[in-house]
Amino acid sequence: MTQASHPQRRGEFWAGARDSLPMLLGAAPFGLIFGTLATPSGLSPAGALAMSMFVYAGSAQFIALTLLASGTGLAVILLTTFVVNLRHALYSATLLPHVAGLRQRWRIPLAFWLTDETFAVVQHRYLEHDTSPFKHWYYLGSCLSMYSNWILWTLTGVLLGRSVPRLEHLGLEFAMAATFTGIVVPMFRSRPMLGAALGAAAVALAAHALPYKLGLMLAALTGVVIGVLLEDRP
Amino acid sequence: MSGREWLLIAGMTAITFLVRYAFFALGERIAFPPMVQRALRYVPAAVLTAIVVPMVLLPDGSHWQITWRNPWLVGALVTGLIAWRFQHLLAAIGGGMTVYFLCRWMLG
Numbered sequence: 001m002t003q004a005s006h007p008q009r010r011g012e013f014w015a016g017a018r019d020s021l022p023m024l025l026g027a028a029p030f031g032l033i034f035g036t037l038a039t040p041s042g043l044s045p046a047g048a049l050a051m052s053m054f055v056y057a058g059s060a061q062f063i064a065l066t067l068l069a070s071g072t073g074l075a076v077i078l079l080t081t082f083v084v085n086l087r088h089a090l091y092s093a094t095l096l097p098h099v100a101g102l103r104q105r106w107r108i109p110l111a112f113w114l115t116d117e118t119f120a121v122v123q124h125r126y127l128e129h130d131t132s133p134f135k136h137w138y139y140l141g142s143c144l145s146m147y148s149n150w151i152l153w154t155l156t157g158v159l160l161g162r163s164v165p166r167l168e169h170l171g172l173e174f175a176m177a178a179t180f181t182g183i184v185v186p187m188f189r190s191r192p193m194l195g196a197a198l199g200a201a202a203v204a205l206a207a208h209a210l211p212y213k214l215g216l217m218l219a220a221l222t223g224v225v226i227g228v229l230l231e232d233r234p
Numbered sequence: 235m236s237g238r239e240w241l242l243i244a245g246m247t248a249i250t251f252l253v254r255y256a257f258f259a260l261g262e263r264i265a266f267p268p269m270v271q272r273a274l275r276y277v278p279a280a281v282l283t284a285i286v287v288p289m290v291l292l293p294d295g296s297h298w299q300i301t302w303r304n305p306w307l308v309g310a311l312v313t314g315l316i317a318w319r320f321q322h323l324l325a326a327i328g329g330g331m332t333v334y335f336l337c338r339w340m341l342g
Contacts, residue, residue, distance in 0.1 A: 111255035182326035204284035223280025
């Protein structure tokens with residue numbers, strides 16, 4: 001039997017794609033807006049599409065557009081990209097135990113496609129107690145559905161330009177918030193987890209005005225420290 | 235596409251990929267100390283909460299909306315309640331989105 005036709009692998013792959021469905025909805029308006037804003041910000045249509053295909057990082061892409069439009073230099077944009085994407089290092093460190101045994105030809109694409117959304121659904125899958133040896137196919141399913149969705153909506157935005165259907169006013173972004181909420185709330189059953197979440201929420205709110213997702217990094221680190229501290233107490 | 239644009243995209247691609255790949259590259263050659271392993275268990279709860287809470291309480295990015303007239307808040311509360319009570323992710327997302335869109339529709 002060939003690799004891809006193995007029914008269990010295929011099952012995991014499609015489950016990963018299916019579980020990412022709400023995030024496809026949530027990401028659609030952002031992809032579309034990115035595509036429409038590209039040309040007015042000084043990025044060519046080909047450049048916008050290339051950015052979605054090769055950089056594939058929504059927040060960083062939006063910030064790059066803003067900086068381009070304000071005439072910021074290359075070095076500053078690259079440094080900002082690094083800071084905005086730092087949270088992905090935290091995600092990959094968290095997922096590492098689950099992918100460490102995979103070959104490089106798996107780890108390279110799975111790293112390239114690692115986003116907030118894919119991290120959320122994939123770590124949820126890895127924590128389920130079954131011992132399926134094909135959970136990386138689930139990861140791949142989430143990646144490919146998110147990636148093709150992102151490129152498709154960028155392309156749509158680029159092609160339609162300013163005459164877009166008012167997708168951004170439909171409230172589809174809530175789908176992402178709902179998915180993250182549905183994944184995170186059942187984790188709150190232990191005291192340290194709840195403490196970590198509350199601490200992270202407080203810092204995220206206090207620091208929401210900080211640029212470049214720094215508030216998010218700060219909140220994540222605070223939450224982690226609070227969780228560990230609460231764990232140590234009898 | 236101009237040369238400067240290529241440079242920008244190539245640079246952003248390299249930086250983004252390296253940040254995502256750095257740990258994956260090490261594979262089994264790295265084992266985090268027990269302390270770090272314990273700490274990493276809190277990353278999902280901390281990060282997901284830190285992303286969602288500001289989205290829900292400050293839907294426009296700057297103004298607090300702690301009121302029943304905020305569909306984001308009502309929808310997220312319903313999602314959370316279903317997820318907590320039934321531990322069924324799709325039901326939680328579906329229920330939350332239904333309530334969210336009902337709220338938007340009722341508030342005009």
